Amino acid sequence: MNKKEIAEIKKQFIPNRTAVRKIAGCIIKEKEIVSTFKKDLYLYSEEEIANYMGMFQKALSGKIGKTLINLEFPTKENHPEQKELLILRNSALNDDEALFFYYEKTHANYRTEDNYLILVADGEYDIPSSKDSGFEDSESTYHYLITLLCPLTLDKESLSYNTALGQVEYHLRDWIIGNPEKAFLYPAFNDRGEDIHSMLYYSKKANDLSEDFLERMFAVTYLPDAETQKKVFDMALEEAGVTFENAVQFREIMQDIWLEENEETTDDEMLRKICERSGMQTDNFAKIMQEQGIKALYSKNLVNEKTAQIQTDDIDIKVPIVLLRLISVRRIDGQNCIVIKPNGCIRMDGVELHI
Known part of the structure; x- marks a missing residue:
C-alpha cells in the first residue's frame, strides 16, 4: 500500500x-x-x-x-x-x-x-x-x-x-x-x-x-527494518567506490523517480541501474546486496527526499536537493576542499560580508 x-x-x-x-x-x-x-x-x-x-x-x-x-x-x-x-x-x-x-x-x-x-x-x-x-x-x-x-x-x-x-x-x-x-x-x-x-x-x-x-x-516475506536497509545500502555504495559526483547524480535520479513515477519501493536491479547511470562500479554493489539477501529497499529509508547531508570529521552541511549542484569537491593546494558557489551575497551570523 x-x-x-x-x-x-x-x-x-x-x-x-x-x-x-x-x-x-x-x-x-x-x-x-x-x-x-x-x-x-x-x-x-x-x-x-x-x-x-x-x-x-x-x-x-x-x-x-x-x-x-x-x-x-x-x-x-x-x-x-x-x-x-x-x-x-x-x-x-x-x-x-x-x-x-x-x-x-x-x-x-x-x-x-x-x-x-x-x-x-x-x-x-x-x-x-x-x-x-x-x-x-x-x-x-x-x-x-x-x-x-x-x-x-x-x-x-x-x-x-x-x-x-x-x-x-x-x-x-x-x-x-x-x-x-x-x-x-x-x-x-x-x-x-x-x-x-x-x-x-x-x-x-x-x-x-x-x-x-x-x-x-x-509466514510472510518482508523488507528488513529501516535501520538495516540504510546500513546495507550505505555499505554497498562504499564498496561501489562512490565519488562526490556519483553521489550527486544518484540523488538527482532518485529525486526524479519520486517526483515522476511516485515509486516507493526500489528493487535491487533498479538500484543497480541507478548506480550504473550515476557512474559507479556496480559489481561490488550487487555483490553486497546479494550477500545480505536484499532484493528490494524502501527508497525513503535510504536517503532524505528533501535534503542532502555532507559531512567531514568537523563540519556538517545540509543542502536542499535542488541546490546540490552549487557544491563541489576540488583539490586545491594539495588539499581536498568542499567548494560552495553562492547565489547572491554571503552572510555570517546575519551580517553581509564583503568579499
Missing part, C-alpha cells in the same frame, strides 16, 4: 463515517486468555466508538517502510496462514471457532511479558468509482479485518471526586488500554482494491518489527 491508499482507508475510521461493522476482542492477563467479547458497532456508545476509532487510526499512522510495512504471502497456492485469515474475514467475525483459533494463535506467537488486548474489527468499504468523489456509485467493496495488539497497564493510585455523593474518595485502580504496539490490516488495499496476497503491518517501534512473530504468525 502506498501513502494515498493508506490515507484513504484511514478515513474509514472517522467515527461518523466509519465502515466498521463489528468489533471483537480478547483479554490476555498473566499469559492466559481471561475473557472475550464481540458486539456490533451500533451497540457501542458514541464515546466508545470515538475511542476505538482513534486506536484504529493510530495503527495506520507513521511512515511506510519504518512503522508501516507491506507484507506479502508466498505465491504458492493454499498458503495455510493466508487461508486462515480469509476464513475469518469472510465470516465477518461470526465464526466463533475461527475467531477463538485466531486469538489462540496470536497469543501463542506474540511474545511479551505484559498483559494486553487483542482487538479485531470487521469492516466493508464501498469504494467510490472516482477516488476524488465520495458521491459516485461504488464499483466494488473492500472487506477487511484490522487487528490491534494493545498493552494493558494499571493506572496510578489516586483520590477522585464522586459527583453523586459530593465527596472525595479513593479511586480504585483500573486497567487502561494503551495505543497499539502492533497491528495488521488484511487484506491490503493495493491499487484501490483488495489484495488477498498482501497485508499491511504496523509496529509502534520502527527498530522492533518482531520479525520472529511475523514468521510464526503469518
Whole structure:
C-alpha cells in the first residue's frame, strides 16, 4: 500500500463515517486468555466508538517502510496462514471457532511479558468509482479485518471526586488500554482494491518489527527494518567506490523517480541501474546486496527526499536537493576542499560580508 491508499482507508475510521461493522476482542492477563467479547458497532456508545476509532487510526499512522510495512504471502497456492485469515474475514467475525483459533494463535506467537488486548474489527468499504468523489456509485467493496495488539497497564493510585455523593474518595485502580504496539490490516488495499496476497503491518517501534512473530504468525516475506536497509545500502555504495559526483547524480535520479513515477519501493536491479547511470562500479554493489539477501529497499529509508547531508570529521552541511549542484569537491593546494558557489551575497551570523 502506498501513502494515498493508506490515507484513504484511514478515513474509514472517522467515527461518523466509519465502515466498521463489528468489533471483537480478547483479554490476555498473566499469559492466559481471561475473557472475550464481540458486539456490533451500533451497540457501542458514541464515546466508545470515538475511542476505538482513534486506536484504529493510530495503527495506520507513521511512515511506510519504518512503522508501516507491506507484507506479502508466498505465491504458492493454499498458503495455510493466508487461508486462515480469509476464513475469518469472510465470516465477518461470526465464526466463533475461527475467531477463538485466531486469538489462540496470536497469543501463542506474540511474545511479551505484559498483559494486553487483542482487538479485531470487521469492516466493508464501498469504494467510490472516482477516488476524488465520495458521491459516485461504488464499483466494488473492500472487506477487511484490522487487528490491534494493545498493552494493558494499571493506572496510578489516586483520590477522585464522586459527583453523586459530593465527596472525595479513593479511586480504585483500573486497567487502561494503551495505543497499539502492533497491528495488521488484511487484506491490503493495493491499487484501490483488495489484495488477498498482501497485508499491511504496523509496529509502534520502527527498530522492533518482531520479525520472529511475523514468521510464526503469518509466514510472510518482508523488507528488513529501516535501520538495516540504510546500513546495507550505505555499505554497498562504499564498496561501489562512490565519488562526490556519483553521489550527486544518484540523488538527482532518485529525486526524479519520486517526483515522476511516485515509486516507493526500489528493487535491487533498479538500484543497480541507478548506480550504473550515476557512474559507479556496480559489481561490488550487487555483490553486497546479494550477500545480505536484499532484493528490494524502501527508497525513503535510504536517503532524505528533501535534503542532502555532507559531512567531514568537523563540519556538517545540509543542502536542499535542488541546490546540490552549487557544491563541489576540488583539490586545491594539495588539499581536498568542499567548494560552495553562492547565489547572491554571503552572510555570517546575519551580517553581509564583503568579499
